Amino acid sequence: MHLDMDAFFASVEQLDNPEWRGKPVIVGGYGERGVVCAASYEARKYGVHSAMPIVQARKLCPHGIYTATTRGRYLELSRKVMDVLHSYSPVIEKASIDEAYIDATGTEHLFGSPLELATSMKKGIYDSVGLTCSIGIAPVKFLAKIASDYNKPNGLYAIFENEVASFLAELPVRKIPGVGKKFVSKLDELGVTTCGQVLEYSAEFWERRFGKSGIALWQRASGIDDREVETATEAKSESAENTLHKDTLDKALLKKWLMRHADRVGQNQRKYGLKGRTITLKVKYSDFQSLTRSKTLPDPTNTTDVIYQVAADLLDAIDLVKPVRLIGLGLSNYDNSGVEQLNMLDHMQHGCSGVIRATEQQRRLDKALDAVRNKFGNKAICRGSLFKFKEDD
Template identity: 85%
Template structure:
């Protein structure tokens, strides 16, 4: 049976959600990433892209290109809500869904023709059902392998639909720019330019041995993609590998007391989300970016996995205390990773003594009870109705 893989990509997702929630913004340039001038663009509506605004661009630069644009703060909870509804639609078509990010997913549609018609008919049905469910458009690519499906979803955007059939793969690839291949980054493209290689057709002018000798595993992968080879299956149960939160400050600062307020806020959000999904991690990572955009990270791995807010915060705060801030800080963040939910919840007395001597931070029963109580209130009434005492009166300003 021929494989049929689809890649769905929501159109300008964050910006489209904002236009959905603010009908008066439809047809106008909307830039998501913060109403101030300190952050970066997370998403830009198609109207904003006409001005040259794109994701990862500093907000201050976007304002120069599009001074009359609408600049919106990130509505994370709302995006997650819409994303879950979209994924629910996809599961009504196939049980094999790999969510690649909040706004994109791979769908294994192999053998689904007897239920939903041709791949094109199935994709059209998905698009319509998503629009009927959440009021947003998406683009879908269809191909026999994952990387081509992802490339195809970028054709005819927005609200696009593009199929690459197995018999057309070789022809399609012949003129495909190598920069379109997922995973081929800017530096790799520059090296390929030096060889006069700009399309997959050019790649095939050299042998597999040449590419392996020249670029190792990256060279092998390039040759395989140029030949349409991609053995990766759609993986329906990829587990989360990390959770993080960070903020670009409104004003650069050397004030560690203020920075720790932000760390508590981030630890609160990360911990709450981990508990919601039954996840725990052993490694806490602190991220600091200075005013000159130089970044540094510091990490600590605990003997036992945790999702307790106070533990995550305390480790991050200790990591911050150990840093001599040589320049004002513009961004502060933390992350939890190294998931391991099989660790023992209780330490024996000897372990407890060792951890006390080595300064390891562990959750107390009281801290866990506080987390449970806060989670219960927030789940019922929303995140804004209650906050931790250490954050009382703390604002984003």
């Protein structure tokens, strides 16, 4: 099964703001400079969709309700949704914040047929979080994902084993996950628009034509997908970034944002017991040219001040030749085998070798902030350096 929450971010905003229900709600990034993260189904009727510039969305739907993301709330409800799914099957693969794959093998004696199971899941999620979802049922993962997009919102669609061949025969190739616009245009040149037409050519033909991508296309058109539902996927990195309200050359303002991002990334890493060695700075100029700079530390870290200071040093080393429109940072190269060393002198963060390491005071500060936020929410307390910092500055 593939479960996909319906217009998740927008639906959460409508849930928390009942007066917005039934109205076009657009969740987006920052001011007029951002992009649409999610659009309610009422907004989609006007042509608004995710990844669309906010400026364009306002032209299409000037009377819509525009709101910023509330990521902490989305994560909270996402966890509740996953808890519901785990009450039905132990084999759950979280594909993103609002979607998951479920292996329903062997659940029939507990929950009935796959359709009965899916119906029960949908009710369980609605009772738990007050939101609807759509579920697709199929013998393999890619078909389940396609099926979940049918009958949205609040949909339920099943493709059974004996229906796979007929379903695929008429399925447009653009519906196959991973087949992008460029690939579709190349297939158009061959007169191939459906999976049935793909099978008019041999697997060898597709391999000669497109290599591994050609083989993958032929397999999907044949209904082949050997991927299993993976109960755990190893995290590789975490990042945070934002598009600024106005382009700027002000490094002091950019550093405020870096602290904001380091605070969020560090908090999440500590929550899941993760540490990384590599901190990466991302800068995008006003002309959309991007650059990244990275530094790898000898010791893994999840300390907010360390993540921030490394990113700030990387920023200081850059000669900003143009105004900046986006700033971000990331932590990667995870290594939980080592121990983050402590400074011998707590008042000195940069060691004699120039390496930045966490002080015991910084560790205690992180622990205290995490405890308050876990109990009272992320908005209950902030770091002094971010006091009175406004995200529309």
